[in-house]
Amino acid sequence: MHLTRRHLLSACGVAGSALLLPAMPAAADPGPENWLDHLRANREHFAAVVDDGKGRRFAHRPHERHLLASAVKVVHLVGYDLAVRRGQVDAREPVRVGDWEQYYLPLDGGAHPQALRALDLECSNGFTADDPNALVTLDDLASVMIRYSDNAATDYLLHRLGEPVVRTAAVRAGWPDAPIPSVLGHWLRIVLGREVDVREYLDDPRLRLEVIGRLPDVPREYERVRPLMHTTWRGTAAGLHRLHRTLDRFPRALSHLERGQVPPDGVAGIGLKGGSVPGVLTLGCRVRWQDGRVGTAVVLVEEVDETWYGRAAGLVELVLDTLLDRAGPGLFQVGLS
Template structure:
């Protein structure tokens, strides 16, 4: 019997990647047990650019490449917005869930499952949708990639919009990558690189993936070497992307909804805050944009790597500090002091 893609998806379930969300628990005081203390002790594992749009700026190793995790979804978002503007894509375009899930190989973190729940799509086995013919919109998949860090959605967008369109978008904010995330997940499982198109169509290779799943490291520490070798970019490039997308209404709406979904109120004088971030074992990546009522724009990108598991569990606190740094000069000064 031929192995179908959905048979494979129902079989696979390994833990690893995730998106992240800011928490509301971070303080603006620097000490050994907060993120400012971690930054001071691990400056060589940090790349950052923060510009609040009001004259405050911090730059630390801005052009050093570090893993981006799901924060790279701003590239897909930018390419999508350009395609819609050019008439090459429509937000209401219908996509079968099965087409989306062709690119899903569950590596944990719950990103895909969060996407299904957000769209009200039933998943009895907790891995894939019960009905592969259920239709969602192209805009839904953009939201899944940006707000939930759904790598399958990002790879579908790469396929739908075209690799060249993503590369042209990424080239506007060097240096940002155009990853084929499923290929990186297959590298984790198989220990070698394979062509994603071959995997999608080759039942024997799919069977090999199933057979190798028990050998995949289960702990975050066991996956850190793999995560450190995934797609990389620079804080400068990610910062430029967030700054540019504040001026693109369709893209801005997705990023600002991601922040609003977290229940963050906008302080006086702020028109909107956009957010996209992500994590992999040992990796945290955060990007923000802020629009002030007077028309000025702030943006930030903070990338950290070689983060141990206890600190990775506090990634939301780091995201919250970056957000506050764009809005509160005292927090921005703490970033400057911690990285100087």
């Protein structure tokens, strides 16, 4: 497979997506085999569902509610797919960059500046676009939501589509109780220490100034941030896995997940969406073979210390090796007892 480990992380929206941290800590990557050992030793802190498409299936704590981090954004993506197919939105609809950046807080580990660079938008201050009146398309936002895990794009899409459309898509994808978070809403609660309606924040300049004033007080240290993540959205590995298995019903969403990948011989497409916040690593992926077989996997890991957090590429590699028949039983070997 023509992907470096850094490319693996970037391709599934994990690299640089850590809330509040500038980058994932550097650490020697122990490789996928050591991740198997780590999961065996921490069975109570991970959930997984793996189906290789050949009749082999592994499930561990599939119905336990785990933190999802940015792996949840495939829910927003299928909502976007459904809205376009219904004619409720146009994929080419122009979006003013300033309207997109209303939903941005500089607590995403550099995901938004990465998205701006990918769309050839100048970003002299390192955070926001130089020209707020520049235009992108709705499809551009769907792309950077997945490729770079841009939180502002996720919230813009959610409010443009409306939660009922996203919920309908989740039901059609087999995950009726999927969380549909407003990422900004959760971050505002973390910054302010109280619940705030996103629309109120967007409409109230004084509230926005209060948020700006409190940003320097938000913890940056890994161990101080970890407890804050426990209050973010949760879902089950089984639910997220069902969504990935039904993505053939959402061709535009599948195209975004597979975009930028270089699949090996015999493979038609690889789709990835991961997530990372301090203490949490998550991944949903699917491998689409040229013979029509589809392998899918979801792995949700909690209570990840800073060292293993920096080794996220090994976890991605383990899951892909399992689906690409490189690791044999791979995750299936992680026994329950």
